[in-house]
Amino acid sequence: MNASSTPGSDSVDRVLEAASQLFCEEGFRASIDKVAERAGVARQTVYNRFGSKTELFRAVMQRVCTDLHETLEARDGALREQLVDFALRFRAHVMSAENISAHRALIAEVPRFPELANALLENGPCRTRDQLASLLSHEMDAGRLLKADASEAAEFLIEVVVGFDHTRLLFGGEPPLPAQEQGKVERIVDTFLRAYAPQAAG
Missing domain, CATH: 1.10.10.60 (Homeodomain-like)
Structure with missing residues (x-):
């Protein structure tokens, strides 16, 4: 119970x-x-x-250490908007003061709680990656993204979305400015979409 x-x-x-x-x-x-x-x-x-x-x-x-449980459902013609929305929510979640503090506390205790750390990894970051990979795979199958390893693409996007900003916070640095988040996320998503743009038929 x-x-x-x-x-x-x-x-x-x-x-x-x-x-x-x-x-x-x-x-x-x-x-x-x-x-x-x-x-x-x-x-x-x-x-x-x-x-x-x-x-x-x-x-x-x-x-x-709960993960962002946003449902990422495929919707025709709205991939960029979905990815921007996901990235904004994900950054806000993982870079919140509470989650940064919890991250530090958990990492310090991984040797003492290896099973807990693994369970949180599977139910947190891995769950997010798998949800995102499912969406990207749908888009790849529909020809709207380059056909590639969807899990690898999801991991790449997640890494870029949090990136150095998350590392800076873990070391006690200043958080990103809220007014700059939208523009930064849009640049990240646009770069990702260019990298995975479908190849033109030769």
């Missing part, structure tokens, strides 16, 4: 929110006592709901 669906879910939500903040601030070394204090609950309440700090960390990472 999902913890948030059990009786007392309000206290569970407060524990998860407090733990999310503390793990992102301090990493796995954040104590249960601090979590309980910030959540305004008894220490035993945290243990009753999650059993251990390890399980609480798993719950927090699964809650925070």
